[in-house]
Amino acid sequence: MRKTFVFLLSFVLFAYSGGIFANTTTNSVYLGQETCSPCEEIGELTADPCSAVDCDPCNSISCDSWKTFNPFKSKRHRRSFFDNIEVSGWIQGGVYANSRGTTVTRTKGSNYKGREVTQFDETSGNGNLLSTVHSTDFQVNQVWLGVKKEADGKHGLDWGFAVEGFFGTEPWYAQSANDAKFDYGWQDGDYYTAIPQLYAQLAYGDISVKLGKFETIVGYEASHAPDFFFFSHSYVFTMEPSTHSGAFFEYAPNDKLSLGAGYVAGADSSPENVYDDHGFIGTISYQLTDKLNLSYAMMYNRNGYGAYRDWGDVEQNRYGLSGTNVYLHTFAANYDISDKWHYVFQWNYNEIKTRNDNDNRVFMYGIVNYLTYQLNDRLGVGFRAEWGNLNNIFGYGTDLSEYTLCVNWKPYSNISIRPEIRYDYSANKNAGEKPFNYGKNRDQFSGGVTGVVSF
Secondary structure, three states, rough: OHHHHHHHHHHHHHHHHHHHHEEOOOEEEEEEOOOOOOOOOOOOOOOOHOOOOOOOOOOOOOOHHHOOOOOOOOOOOOOOOOOOOEEEEEEEEEEEEEEEOOOEEEEEEEEEEEEEEEEEEEOOOOOOHOOOOOOOOOEEEEEEEEEOOOOOOOOEEEEEEEEEEEEEOOOOHHHOOOOOOOOOEEEEOOOOEEEEEEEEEEOOOOOOEEEEEOOOOOOOOOOOOEEEEEEHHHHHHHHOOOOOEEEEEOOOOOOOEEEEEEEOOOOOOOOOOOOOOOEEEEEEEOOOOOOEEEEEEEEEEEOOOOOOOOOOOOOOOOOOOEEEEEEEEEEEEEEEEOOEEEEEEEEEEEEEHHHHOOOOOOEEEEEEEEEEEEOOOOOEEEEEEEEEOOHHHOOOOEEEEEEEEEEEEEEOOOOEEEEEEEEEEOOOOOOOOOOOOOEEEEEEEEEEEEEEOOO
C-alpha cells in the first residue's frame, strides 16, 4: 500500500512540474482546464453578433462572420473529460505531551485471517486524544492524497467519483474495522494506512447518489486536517463512525435546505460486509437565517456478530456484545455572531443494546461548545468546552469534561500552525474508573503543536 501511495504522490509532483495542471487554488489542483475562464452564460445574440450581452474570452462565438458560422468550431466551450477533476492533499505532523508522561500501549494480538491485529489501550497517556500516539515524540499524523470529481446535475446528468487515502498515526480509526476487511490491518508499528473514500457518484437536477465507501455524515468535527481548527479531538468524536459503505442519496432543492438518506453496511465496514450488518443514515440541514444553520444527522445499525469498531478481538463487537442495535444522532447549530466571532453547539447521543434484551444497554451522550475568533486572515483563536457521559466506555468514566484552547496561525494560505493546550477532568473517584494514567488519575494537562501543509 505504501508503494501505491508513493507512486500516486510521485505522479502528482511529476504532472505538476510538467505543466499539465492548468490552474491551482489554495488546496487543490484542477486537470484539463483551459487558461481562460468562460462566462457562466453566453449572452443572447442580437442581429449584430458583437453585441452579445456577456463576454466570451474563449472565442467560442467570434465577431468574424466566417468564424461565427464555421461548422468545425463549436459555438460553446466543450467540456473535457478531465474538467473539474480535483487533486488535493496535505501533510500534518506535530508533537503532543501530557502531564502524566505516559504513552499509548499497543500489544500484539492473534492473527485474524492472516492479518495481525493490535490492542489499543485508550487509558494510557494521549490515547484518548486520538490525534497523538507517543508522548513528547514527533509524529506524522496525516499524509493525505485524494482525486475527486464532484457531480453537478444542474445542467443535466453528470458523473463524479472520489478516491482518497491517507497514511500516518491517525488512519487507524478510519479503517474498515467492523468486518476486518479491505484496508483493516494496513499498518507498520504505530503508522497506518486507510482508504476513507472510494465511491462513484451520479447527479441529475437537485438529486445525487454515491455508491461505495464514503465518509460519515454524522458528527461535526472533521477528520480532514485542513478543515479542523484544533489539534486534538473531542470525546463525542469517539462515539461517531468514520466511514460507511453503501448508497447515499442527497436532495438539495435550494440554497437553504439539504436532505440526505442512505442504506449502509453498518459503520466502519468494507463493501464486503462480512457480518451482514444493515444500517440507515439520514440528515437534514437548513439555513434558518443568514447567520444560523441547523443540522441533524442520525444512524441506526442492526449489527451482527462483527466488531463495531474493534481493537483486537474481532469475534465480538466493540462492547463485548453480539447481535446489537446501535442508534446515534448528532444535532449541531452553527451561528455567526459577527464577522469575527463564530459559535457552534453540538449534541451527541448514542445507544447500544443487545438485541431482544432491553436491560442490556449502553448509553453515551455529550455536548460540545466551540467558540472561535478570527483576528484577521492569518490568525484565529479557538476555545472548546465539552462535557460527556461515556458510561465507562474505554475506561473514560461516566462524567468527563475537557477544555481546549488553540491558536490557528496561517503564515501562508496553504500552511497552518496550531499550538494547543488542554485540560481533562473526570468526576469519578472510584478505583478503576479514573480515566488517565492507567486508572491512577482523574485529571490531566496536555498540549502540543501541529503543522498542516496543503497542496
